[in-house]
Amino acid sequence: MPQLGADMAAGKLTEWLKKPGERVKRGDIVAVVETDKGAIEVEIFENGTLDRVLVEPGAKVPVGTVLAMVRGDGEAPSAAPPMPRPMPAVAPSVPKPRPAVAVPERRAPAGPTGRLRVSPAAARLAAERGVDLAGLRGTGPDGAIRIADVAAAPAEVAPAAEPVAALPEPATPAEAIRRAIAAAMSRSNREIPHYYLSHAIDVSRALDWLARGNEQRPVAGRLLYGVLLVKAVALALRDYPEFNGFWRDGRFAPGAGIHVGTAIALRGGGLIAPAVHDADAMTLDALMASLRDLVARARAMRLRSSELADSTITVTSLGDQGVDAVFGVIYPPQVALVGFGTPAERPWADQGTVTTRRVIQASLAADHRASDGHRGALFLARVGQLLQEPEKL
Amino acid sequence: MNAGATVRTTYREAMREAIRDAMTRDPRVFLMGEDVGHYGGCFAVSMGLLKEFGPDRIRDTPLSEAAFVGAGIGAAMGGMRPIVEVMTVNFSLLALDQIVNNAATLRHMSGGQLSVPVVIRMTTGGGKQVAAQHSHSLECWYAHIPGIKVLAPATLEDARGMLWTALEDPDPVIIFEHTLLYNMEGDLAADAGPVAIDRAAIRRPGRDVSLITYGGSLYKTLDAATALAADGIEAEVIDLRTLRPLDEATILESVTRTRRAVIVDEGWRSVGLSAEISARIMEGAFYELDAPVARVCTVEVPLPYPKHLEDAALPQTDGIVRAARHVVGGNG
Numbered sequence: 001m002p003q004l005g006a007d008m009a010a011g012k013l014t015e016w017l018k019k020p021g022e023r024v025k026r027g028d029i030v031a032v033v034e035t036d037k038g039a040i041e042v043e044i045f046e047n048g049t050l051d052r053v054l055v056e057p058g059a060k061v062p063v064g065t066v067l068a069m070v071r072g073d074g075e076a077p078s079a080a081p082p083m084p085r086p087m088p089a090v091a092p093s094v095p096k097p098r099p100a101v102a103v104p105e106r107r108a109p110a111g112p113t114g115r116l117r118v119s120p121a122a123a124r125l126a127a128e129r130g131v132d133l134a135g136l137r138g139t140g141p142d143g144a145i146r147i148a149d150v151a152a153a154p155a156e157v158a159p160a161a162e163p164v165a166a167l168p169e170p171a172t173p174a175e176a177i178r179r180a181i182a183a184a185m186s187r188s189n190r191e192i193p194h195y196y197l198s199h200a201i202d203v204s205r206a207l208d209w210l211a212r213g214n215e216q217r218p219v220a221g222r223l224l225y226g227v228l229l230v231k232a233v234a235l236a237l238r239d240y241p242e243f244n245g246f247w248r249d250g251r252f253a254p255g256a257g258i259h260v261g262t263a264i265a266l267r268g269g270g271l272i273a274p275a276v277h278d279a280d281a282m283t284l285d286a287l288m289a290s291l292r293d294l295v296a297r298a299r300a301m302r303l304r305s306s307e308l309a310d311s312t313i314t315v316t317s318l319g320d321q322g323v324d325a326v327f328g329v330i331y332p333p334q335v336a337l338v339g340f341g342t343p344a345e346r347p348w349a350d351q352g353t354v355t356t357r358r359v360i361q362a363s364l365a366a367d368h369r370a371s372d373g374h375r376g377a378l379f380l381a382r383v384g385q386l387l388q389e390p391e392k393l
Numbered sequence: 394m395n396a397g398a399t400v401r402t403t404y405r406e407a408m409r410e411a412i413r414d415a416m417t418r419d420p421r422v423f424l425m426g427e428d429v430g431h432y433g434g435c436f437a438v439s440m441g442l443l444k445e446f447g448p449d450r451i452r453d454t455p456l457s458e459a460a461f462v463g464a465g466i467g468a469a470m471g472g473m474r475p476i477v478e479v480m481t482v483n484f485s486l487l488a489l490d491q492i493v494n495n496a497a498t499l500r501h502m503s504g505g506q507l508s509v510p511v512v513i514r515m516t517t518g519g520g521k522q523v524a525a526q527h528s529h530s531l532e533c534w535y536a537h538i539p540g541i542k543v544l545a546p547a548t549l550e551d552a553r554g555m556l557w558t559a560l561e562d563p564d565p566v567i568i569f570e571h572t573l574l575y576n577m578e579g580d581l582a583a584d585a586g587p588v589a590i591d592r593a594a595i596r597r598p599g600r601d602v603s604l605i606t607y608g609g610s611l612y613k614t615l616d617a618a619t620a621l622a623a624d625g626i627e628a629e630v631i632d633l634r635t636l637r638p639l640d641e642a643t644i645l646e647s648v649t650r651t652r653r654a655v656i657v658d659e660g661w662r663s664v665g666l667s668a669e670i671s672a673r674i675m676e677g678a679f680y681e682l683d684a685p686v687a688r689v690c691t692v693e694v695p696l697p698y699p700k701h702l703e704d705a706a707l708p709q710t711d712g713i714v715r716a717a718r719h720v721v722g723g724n725g
Contacts, residue, residue, distance in 0.1 A: 120681070140683065
């Protein structure tokens with residue numbers, strides 16, 4: 001069961017899309033899992049043959065549970081044949097099937113066994129106070145969580161042992177989403193020391209260029225200015241990698257690619273920020289197609305696991321709503337969020353003359369553990385520069 | 394004499410004064426061992442005592458640890474209160490059979506009819522460039538054995554005061570004197586006398602980490618605590634004083650307060666005293682711990698002769714400081 005969000009503890013398997021014996025290849029969607037964020041399609045990261053299904057539809061299992069086994073090419077079938085045949089006297093050596101679903105790493109410091117490193121005294125205090133150890137940063141030997149780390153953490157309302165069972169099942173999908181947002185955003189403000197920068201960007205040229213280009217495109221293929229913003233952020237991240245990745249185990253872990261999470265408001269309330277993978281390498285048209293697809297599937301509650309778990313940064317644009325600027329809350333364990341307000345006509349002084357230009361207020365909310373304001377300022381300025389030459393995006 | 398008066402003395406002189414005091418108090422007490430008489434003792438502890446007490450009570454022995462330790466055990470069974478001096482713990486292995494199979498067992502084997510009130514003194518430890526056959530710390534071999542008590546005086550008060558209490562004990566007591574301590578000089582109360590031998594002592598109070606040690610390592614450990622204090626880490630230093638039976642209550646009480654422990658033992662790490670103390674902490678204070686127990690011990694080699702290698706092999710102050718910083722972690 002993959003972890004499809006920082007605060008997901010368990011998920012319900014609703015449907016298998018592949019049957020035992022069927023071929024699977026990397027990227028195939030093999031199952032559907034129901035989470036607080038709706039139905040999520042689970043992708044597979046191995047090539048081979050689906051060997052055995054270990055979790056039946058309808059079962060709710062904790063994150064990290066093996067859902068199915070995949071047999072690699074050339075490996076013998078698993079040693080549990082359904083046929084009632086006598087076993088050979090000596091069992092042939094059977095290569096171990098690999099777990100089918102890659103489980104994302106836990107955030108908190110873990111030892112070689114994958115268990116949290118928590119001192120006995122810290123564990124006892126956490127149990128007494130109901131503190132969730134998974135979200136804490138360890139300052140003890142080798143990053144272990146020690147008693148002072150627990151003492152400094154705010155207590156949870158629910159006991160830490162059973163975070164899933166502690167709350168009643170949400171009555172509606174909207175309530176479930178609200179709850180997931182509440183958990184992630186509370187954790188963000190609790191753990192992440194945010195700093196904020198703001199920068200006014202003249203987007204007149206970019207919007208004019210976009211309007212001219214859209215005249216040549218069919219209506220369904222027209223670009224929204226949001227794709228320029230996403231692309232500019234993605235390209236700027238190539239030069240400022242410390243904003244692209246995760247804060248894990250007390251240090252920054254750079255993202256494997258530039259996967260930009262784009263905040264999408266949902267019709268029933270709430271929002272979700274699925275990833276556009278490798279956004280820096282996409283053409284604007286491909287990026288637009290991706291965004292359209294994501295918006296449609298997000299609103300249908302039909303996103304894929306990698307889209308939910310892989311975002312290395314989030315971009316939010318409240319341009320439609322007419323606000324000047326947005327100062328966001330980072331989605332943990334990411335380390336940065338870029339926000340854009342409405343492009344609006346403003347008086348603009350340039351070389352001694354005041355004119356009117358269309359200006360967008362860009363903001364950066366960044367994790368001060370992972371980066372400093374100086375680099376943040378350069379990063380945001382770079383986004384502004386890239387938007388001055390839209391034809392190169 | 395003033396109640397607060399002190400005398401300037403050394404560990405060696407304090408030990409000699411303890412022997413003199415015991416000889417004076419109790420006519421059953423006598424000292425025997427290699428070169429304790431005419432030569433004044435290999436470490437000059439008994440210098441002058443032959444002249445003072447005569448050859449019946451200060452007895453030179455042949456070079457046979459098994460023979461003279463055995464004779465001491467026999468004398469104790471016969472009602473005497475012998476003090477047997479063995480030159481080093483390395484040499485005492487020749488008398489292991491007498492100590493382990495006889496001294497430690499006879500009360501049990503005789504159904505309580507026999508007592509063996511012998512005191513066996515021996516030097517231990519390295520740091521004087523006398524190489525691998527004279528420098529080892531094998532206290533844990535004796536601390537393993539039920540039926541004997543094992544003491545490690547590290548201060549002038551304990552050098553002066555432990556012997557008499559040991560002689561009063563009805564069972565065998567072994568006293569380990571670290572070879573580097575003999576020349577240690579300091580002020581001792583003029584009226585210093587017997588001390589308890591069943592308790593560890595907190596030599597420096599602290600709240601952040603318990604440094605647990607004994608014998609010759611005490612001063613390196615106290616130096617480490619001073620260095621740690623400069624970093625804002627308040628280390629508590631426990632002098633075990635008695636290695637068998639261990640004063641578990643003092644250890645556990647301290648670790649419960651500080652939540653961290655570093656054990657400093659000049660013995661080797663494997664199957665040694667440090668392992669035993671670490672295990673006791675796990676058994677008795679596991680849920681109080683905020684970091685794994687750490688150990689600073691002698692490197693697992695026969696102790697080298699060259700000074701730089703000997704220094705590198707033995708526990709030293711900077712190693713203790715490093716271990717303490719590591720278990721304290723974070724911001725202290």
